[in-house]
Structures are given as structure tokens and as C-alpha cells.
Amino acid sequence: MSSEATLHSSEKLSKRGLRLAGLVVAVVLVAVVVIGLITRATQASSLKTWTDEQAVPTVNVVMPEPGKTGPVLDLPGRLEAFIRAPIYAQVSGYLKDWKTDIGAPVKSGELLGEIDTPELDQQLVQARADLASAKANSELAGTTAKRWQAMLGSDSVAQQDVDQRTSDYTAKVALMNAAQANVDRLVAAKAFARIVAPFDGVVTARDTDVGALINAGGGTGPQLFVVSDIHQLRVYVQVPQSYGPSIRPGSTAVLVVPEYPGREFHAKVIATSNAVNANSGTTLVQLLVDNTDSALMPGAFAHVRFSLPVDGTALRVPASSLIFDNAGLRVATVNDGNKVAFKKVSILYDYGKSVEIGAGLQAGDRVIDSPPDGIKDGDAVKIASEDATAKPHEKA
Template sequence: MSSEATTQPIQQLSRRGLRLAGLVVAVVLVAVVATGLVTRATQASSLKSWTQEQAVPTVKIIMPEPGKSGPVLDLPGRLEAYIRAPIYAQVGGYLKDWKTDIGTPVKAGQLLGEISTPEIDQQLLQARADLASAKANADLAGITAKRWQAMLGSDSVAQQDVDQRTGDYAAKVALMKAAQANVDRLEATKAFARIVAPFDGVVTARDTDVGALINAGGGTGPELFVVSDTHKLRVYVQVPQSYGPSIHPGSGAVLVVPEYPGREFHAQVVASANAINAVSGTTLVQLQVDNADGKLMPGSFAHVHFNLPVDATALRVPASALIFDNAGLRVATVGAGDKVAFKKVSILYDYGKTVEIGSGLSPGDHVIDSPPDGIQDGDTVKIASNDDAAKLHEKA
């Protein structure tokens, strides 16, 4: 009896333990399942939030800035002597000799060459003989007139005869003056047989030689010599119409010539045509450059760089901020609520890495640099911090 009584409580305790263990296991399983469900819900929520954040593009913002320096206008130019004088013969004959060759520095009045003029020499001899004859006739007429004037006081001659002698003397004096003028003319013409430099300069051309037949005539015959003043040079540039108002007398420019690579020559604008060529759409601008060392040569070609003034109203942005599509040239800006707003712009000057915007932007606009593909007007964007901007720059 005692053993049976003892066995029964033990069995009851075993059943209770099993139920308790089962209950604990069930509670643990429920807790594990609940924890898994909560974790999955949390992860799903985090994934959704992360996905939504990733769906909003991160952009780098820049502010338009006014230009610190103006654009550089590069145009071809032509160098010319400050003064250039082609010298022609004013008398005919044969070239007796020449004294200076090309490249020779000369002074004003220095002899360049001499023309042999036998025909003028003979004309001058004849004119001088005519002058001597006219002078002799005038002297005789003068003496006769004085004698008749003296006889008029004694009433031995008529007044009419005295007047005739006096008139004859006046006519002979006039003929003498005409003969003198003819001699002076021929002597002046003979002086042109000596070809001299009109000013200090350099002989830049000699198109004649000893024994060559010289024909008189300014500008119709060939040039005998060309004398050029090259201590300064004139530079002529055709400037496009749109840049004409920006280039005025007093503006500076830099010249670069092929024969001196890497060397710059400074010039200054001295005159403008103030008129537009209807064919080329340009205006002629004249500059002046110092050439005391004689390095620059008249007639040569040069690149002329104009530093144009800064436009205070123009703003500069990186070229990477531009969007060009079927809607035209635009930039993307970030407005209120971090919403994208496109603005149409026009380019004033293109500097390569940056561009100068002529219209469409304001100084306070937040411009998106390198806007993502597919971005639309009204899209929400996230403005990158400094670290994010650096990462975006590295990706770009």
C-alpha cells in the first residue's frame, strides 16, 4: 500500500513538470516568433525609409558669381609702318647712281639716288640765255624811258612818245620776270634729280638700278624707293560688330607674332573707324605699338589679344551645370521645399570650364552642378553636405 501511494504522487509531479516544460517551450516559441516578426517589420520599415531616401537624388549646389576678369578677344592683325612713303621720280632721265640699299637707316634729306637729266640741263641753259636777253632789253628800255622823260621837261617831245617809251619799259620788265620765273622753274625741276629721304626712317624697298630709264610722274610710274618710319608701328584689326563698343581709344592689347613665340608686345588702341563694313560685319580698329628695338616688321601678321572689360551684370557658372536638350539651354536650380526649377539661360562668353551667363540667372539662385540624368522640373532633391559634395566630385 505504501509503495502505490508513493508512486502516484510522483506520476502527478511528472505530468505537472511536462505541462510546465511544454508551457515554457510554447512561451519561448511565441516570444521567438514575435521577436522575428517585430524585427522583420522594423527591417522592412527601415528598408522602405532607406529606399525612399535613396530615391531622392543628392545634388551639389553652387552659387553664380560675377566674373573677376573680362573675356579675351583673339583676332588677326596686320602690322604697318607708322609712316610709309613710296618715292617716285618727278623728272625723267636715267638713274645715275643710288646711295642706299634696303635696310639702310636714313635721315631726313639724305641722298638716296641721283637722276641724270641732260634734257632739263639744256632747257635750263636756254632759259638762262632768254633771261639774259630779257634783262638786257629791259635795261635798254629803262634807259630810253628815262631820257624821254627828261626831254619832256623841255617840251622837245610829245607826252604820247614818253608814254610809249615808259610802257615799253614796263613790258620789257615783265618779260624779264617771266624769263626769271622760267629759270626758277627749271632749277626747281632740276633739284628733283636728287632723290632724298623725306624723313628719318629705313629704306624698305629699292626698285631701280643704275642706268634704268626713269619716267616722271607721281604715282604712275614704278616706285624707286620706299622709306618707312618703323620706330612705331600701326596695327590694323577688323573687330566684329558685337565687340566694337568694348574697344575704344585708350584700350590696351597684347600682340603675339610667329617669329617670336612666347614673347608679348603691348599695344594701345588709338583710333576706330566708327563704321561697320557691310560685307564683313566688322569695324576697323587702329592700334600703336612701340618698335624702338626694330624687332617687329611692317607688313607682318600678328595675333591681337584684347582684354575686354568685365560685365557687372553677367554671372559665371561651371560648364557642367548646363543642360542642353529639346527644351533648349537651361540650368537646374533648387527652390523652395528643395524642389527643382529649370531656368532658360543664354551664354555671353564661353571660357571652357566656366561660362558667363548673359540672362536667365540671378545672383541668389542655387544652381545644381552636374544635374543627374532624368531629373525633372518639380522633383525633390537632397542638398549634399560638404562630405557628400566631395564624394560626388570624386564620382564625377
């Protein structure tokens, strides 16, 4: 009896333990399921939050700021001699010889060449002979007039005869003066047979040679020599109309020529035409550059760089912030509600990496740099770094 009771008691305990273990397993399974559902719900909520956050684009913003230096206007220019004089013949003949060739420095009055003038020489001989004849006739007429004037006191001649002799003397004096003037004219013309330099300078052209037929051109015939004063050079530049008011007499510019890479020459504006060419829309500006070392040559091409004054009303932004589409040229800004607001702008000057805005922006605007594709007016955005709103962009 005792062993049977013990066995029955053990079976009861075993069944109770199994039921307890099953209950524990069921509780564990329910807990796992509940935890899994809670985790999944949390992850779904986090994913939705992350997705919503990713839907709002993150942008970099810059603050437009005034430029510290003005733009540089680079224009082509041409160099001309300070004074340039083409020398023409004023008498006809044959070139007897020339004394100076191209590149030779000359002084004022120095002989460049000489013309042989046989025809003019003969005219001068004839004119001097005519002058001698006129002088002789004048002297004879003067002597005759004096004698007739003396005889008038004795009433031996008529007053009419005396007047005729006096008038004849006056006419002969006039003929003598005319002959003298003709001689002086030919002597002056003969002086032009000597071709001389009109000022100190350099012979920049010689377009004649010994034995060449010379015709007095008076500026219309071929030039014989060209003398140029190149201790200073004039620089002529066509400046666009919009920049004309910024370039006035007294302002300076830098010249760069191809034959001296890396070297700069400084010029000064001395005059402007104060008129706009209707065909090109430009105004002519004249500068003066020192050339005491004769490094620059007249007729050469040069780059002329003007440093324009700073426009205090203009603002600079990166070129990457510009948007050009069917709505025109715009920039995207971020308003106080962190939403996109497009603004139309106009470029005053392009510096390459940055641009100067003439109108459309305010100094406090937050401009989006490299705006994302598809961004629209009113879209919400997130600023990459709040510090960026306080930092102006780095200019190129």
C-alpha cells in the same frame, strides 16, 4: 506491490516530461516564426524607405558670384610703320646710281639715289638762253624808253610815241620775268634728280636699279624707294561692335607675335574710328607700340589682347551647370522647398570651364552643378552637402 507502484509512477513522470518538452518546442517555434515575421516586416519597411530615398536625386549646388577680373578679348591685328613714305620720281630720266639698300637706316635729307636727266638739262640750257635774250631786250627797251621820255620835254616827239616805247619796255620786262620763272622751275625740277629721305627712318623697299628708265609719276608711276619710321609702330585692330564702348583711347593691350613666343609687347590705344563697318560689324581701333629695339616689323601679324573691365552685374557659374535643349539655354536651381526650378539665362562671356551670365540669375540662387539626366521642373532633390550652399564655386 511496491515495485509495480514505483514503475507506474515513473511512467507518469516520463509522459509529463515529454508533454512539457513538446510545449517548449512549440513555444520556441512560434517565437521563431513571430520573430521572422517581425524582422521581415522591418526589413520591408527599411527597403521601402531606402527606395524612396534613392528616388530623390542628390545634387551638388554652387552659388553664382561676380567675377573678380574682366574677360580678355583676343583679336588679330596688323602692324604698320609709324610713318611710311613711298618715294616716286618727279623728273624723268635714267637712274644714275643708288646709295642705300633695304634695311639701311637713313637720316632726313640723306641721298638715296640720283637720276640722270639729259632732256631736262637741255631744257634748262635753252631756258637760260631765253632768259639772257629777254634780259637784253628788256635793257634795250628800257634805254629807249628813257631817251624818248627825255625828248618829250623838248616837244620833239609826240606823246603817243613815248607811250609806245614805255609800253614796249614794260612788255619786255614781263617777258624777262617769265623767262626767269621758267629757269627757276627747271632748276627746281633738276633738284628732284637727287632722291633724298624725307625723314629719319629705314629703307624698307628699293624697287629700281642703275640704268632703269624713270618716268615722272607724281604718285601714279612705280615707286623707287620706301622709307619707314619704325621707332614706333601703329597697330590696327577690328573690334566687334559689342566691345567697342569698352575700348577707348588711353586703354592698354598686350601684343604677342609668332616670332617671339612667350614675349609680350605693351601697346596703348590712341584712336578709334567711331564708326562701324557695315560689312563686318566692327570698328577700327589704332594702337601705338614702342619699337626702339626694332624687334617688331611693319606689316606683321599680331595677337592683340584687351583686358576688358569687370561687369558688376554679371555672375559666373560653372559651364557644367548649363542645360541646352529645345527649351533653350537654361540652368537648374533649387528653391527654398528643395525643388528644382529652371531659369533661362544668356551668356555674356565664355571662359571655358566657367561662363559669365548676363541675365537670368540672381546672386542668391542655388545652381545645380552637372544636373542629372531627366530632371524636371518641380522635382524634389536632396543637396549633397548643406555646406555647399554657402560656398561659391571655384572659377576656372
